[in-house]
Amino acid sequence: MSQAAALYIVPTPIGNLNDISQRALETLQQVDLIACEDTRHTAKLLSHYQISTPTWALHDHNEQYKAEQLVTRLLAGHRIALVSDAGTPLISDPGYHLVNRCRNAGVRVFALPGPCAAVTALSAAGLATDRFAFEGFLPAKDKARHDKLELLKEEPRTLVFYESPRRLLDTVAELVSVMGPERQLVVARELTKTFESIHSLPAAEMLAWLKEDDNRHRGEIVLMVAGHQPDGESLPAAALRTLALLRAELPLKKAAALTAEIHGVKKNALYKYGLEQMAPLE
Template identity: 60%
Template sequence: MTQENGQLYIVATPIGNLDDISQRAIQTLGKVAWVAAEDTRHSGKLLSHLGLSARMLALHDHNEKQRASALLQKLQAGEDVALISDAGTPLISDPGYSLVRLCRDAGIKIVPIPGPCALIAALCCSGLPTDKFHFIGFLPAKSGQRQQVLQAIPAGVGTLICYETARRILDTLDDLVAVYGPERELALAKELTKTFEHFAFGTAADIKAWLTEDPARCQGEMVLMIAPSQPVDDEIPAEVQRTLKLLMAELPLKKAAALAAEIHDQKKNALYKLGLSWTGM
């Protein structure tokens, strides 16, 4: 008799408020043979809160490739496995890709148990366009690399969304100004579904002022959203555009826009935005 494979369940868990877990997630976590968790101690507290006990295995960034093979063997032996992360939907800036890919290629059935996801929760309350968005995940830790990533994002992808840490948020806001200019509209979601949940809106300067007004505000988990660039003003004269292009060939955009604005008595910010549109920002 052929042994039937087990099933891999991708289970979303709360991002803060434990009441957000679905009934289906509870039932799934209660019936599987194994729970693969990013941090077994953290997830053990969730299972204990739900009144569940389960055999747990750690699956995180440092051991995923090795652990994925062991979990595949358990699935092929007929045991069901649930994959959870510390919070939210697994694989969204969390471990799990190697396991899911391995199981997919091996013919294991993969079952989504949907639920909380910080980026979606933040976006739908942001007041920014939701018809198109581009999720960046976590930006690099170093300023220069952050700016390179931001500069490489093509125009037309919609609202940009990234996760950011409290200790880097102020520097990241400065980098956004350096790349997109000071007037780009932003939204910051902080501590979603938790006691001190808060949304801040405005320019980078507005949000930075709010954060620095009280040091306690630069704590917790954050989702940063960046509005799409606005259409460039078509009324900028062709002669001005030609000057700007010539200057951009020799100078950084910020300097080129300032110089072209001075030569032609134009608004510097309008020329800066025009230059950004040419470079795909």
């Protein structure tokens, strides 16, 4: 680690303490101060690795005020590490105001790679990962949550949310209402911990599954939602070719019904696709 003054963004384990990197441990040992979301929580990690660096609380309620004090220390030559309770700082955690002010003040900022619950969950979810949108926590109030999901219901990218155990059922119920009972959901719970689980189901089935056992919505939760696919994109190419051939000789409703029977896909989706994408018979 450089001896010059700088702010170091240090990811910490999301559950399994062995997931911390050697570079992160060396940084926490060598800095002058560790700014952390909860000093009591971070103390457990530091004690486990016998690190005695002083800590300083920096959380949502005091960040804007304390960021100025930390920047003053940095400009005076101190080296400071920023950690959150778990995972990568600033990802649905405090730190934005501090990093922003460091940049504006010309203080160097180094980000260490490391654990992040959103990326860990997404990599094992079985949903599309070439493009995704991290949305953090949804609003707690019903109307605000509903309005947010309405804005996102046609988002084609995989959606990634953090959710609390007490709100998960309400959120999944809202997803059923807004995005439909068949939208694929994945609930990843207690990642890297003893009772880790990753479960994938259509939205309506997921809601029923969660209601069967309270243990299924306890702990730290990442909720992922498959991206919206227009009907034509979600239908197999072979089915669309069959529909086009039959449509040349039959009414659309009959062509859709036969195609659905041949390929095992939904008649209504084929019919809707035909109405939107195919020219009427002359």
